[in-house]
Amino acid sequence: MLKKLFLIMLWCGNLFLLIACKKSYLITNNTDDFLNIIKDYQSFNEEFYDLYYQEYQLTNNIILSLNKVNYPDFFLNKYDFPSFNFEGGQFVNKNYYLAASYIPKNLVPVTINKVNRKGETMLINKEALSAASKLFDDAKSKGLNLVVFSAYRSFIKQKELYDNAKDKSYVAKAGYSEHQTGLALDIATLDTGLSIYFENTAEYLYLKNNAHLFGFINRYPKDKTMLTLYPYESWHFRFVGKSLAQKLYDENLTLEEYIYQYVELK
Numbered sequence: 001m002l003k004k005l006f007l008i009m010l011w012c013g014n015l016f017l018l019i020a021c022k023k024s025y026l027i028t029n030n031t032d033d034f035l036n037i038i039k040d041y042q043s044f045n046e047e048f049y050d051l052y053y054q055e056y057q058l059t060n061n062i063i064l065s066l067n068k069v070n071y072p073d074f075f076l077n078k079y080d081f082p083s084f085n086f087e088g089g090q091f092v093n094k095n096y097y098l099a100a101s102y103i104p105k106n107l108v109p110v111t112i113n114k115v116n117r118k119g120e121t122m123l124i125n126k127e128a129l130s131a132a133s134k135l136f137d138d139a140k141s142k143g144l145n146l147v148v149f150s151a152y153r154s155f156i157k158q159k160e161l162y163d164n165a166k167d168k169s170y171v172a173k174a175g176y177s178e179h180q181t182g183l184a185l186d187i188a189t190l191d192t193g194l195s196i197y198f199e200n201t202a203e204y205l206y207l208k209n210n211a212h213l214f215g216f217i218n219r220y221p222k223d224k225t226m227l228t229l230y231p232y233e234s235w236h237f238r239f240v241g242k243s244l245a246q247k248l249y250d251e252n253l254t255l256e257e258y259i260y261q262y263v264e265l266k
């Protein structure tokens with residue numbers, strides 16, 4: 001049995017296929033039926049029909065088949081596309097950027113526990129603030145003291161940070177930072193700040209196990225740096241809403257993996 005399982009794993013070859021292998025059914029194995037279904041997708045390109053069909057037989061997921069064939073380099077830093085909106089808000093990473101003129105709607109001042117910098121009014125998306133406020137209250141009731149170090153950053157502010165950074169691997173180029181969406185928060189303790197020491201705190205452990213219940217995900221996890229293309233950041237949390245955060249938590253997916261499997265790229 002184990003040997004058989006091992007052979008199946010070898011055959012599957014990669015993470016996505018491993019996930020797909022768990023499903024043993026196919027909607028169809030008839031190519032005419034498959035064409036009837038896939039032709040209605042906006043990103044369908046007749047020229048690649050055979051490739052979509054091949055992928056579909058392996059993955060049993062039409063969206064993933066379309067994305068894998070149309071965007072094979074999604075997990076590499078090879079594209080330069082405008083950011084798009086999906087159910088979790090604006091998707092931004094090293095391949096998807098926000099325009100310099102993009103200023104999110106519904107920005108409000110951060111009213112929860114935060115660091116105060118002279119002359120700075122920290123802003124955040126209104127819905128994200130309301131969720132973070134509940135998260136911070138819950139943490140407080142357990143004797144934990146969370147602090148916001150950074151929230152919304154304008155394109156200009158991000159440019160300044162990037163230009164002045166000594167180690168540019170942790171700092172996104174202007175337009176490519178999730179902080180410009182107004183949906184990202186850097187959260188740590190006063191003692192550790194945004195450093196590698198934060199992950200050893202009770203506060204981090206709490207966030208790791210509970211942030212999703214309030215709609216937040218740890219955006220750049222340690223074991224997925226090859227997929228997010230960002231170094232591990234224990235302090236960077238992204239608001240995506242409760243139901244999506246729960247799904248990502250349950251399926252152990254980064255936003256990149258979720259998009260590739262469930263959102264049709266156009």
Ligand SMILES: [Zn+2]
Pocket residue numbers: 150179184185186235236237
């Ligand atoms: Zn951050």
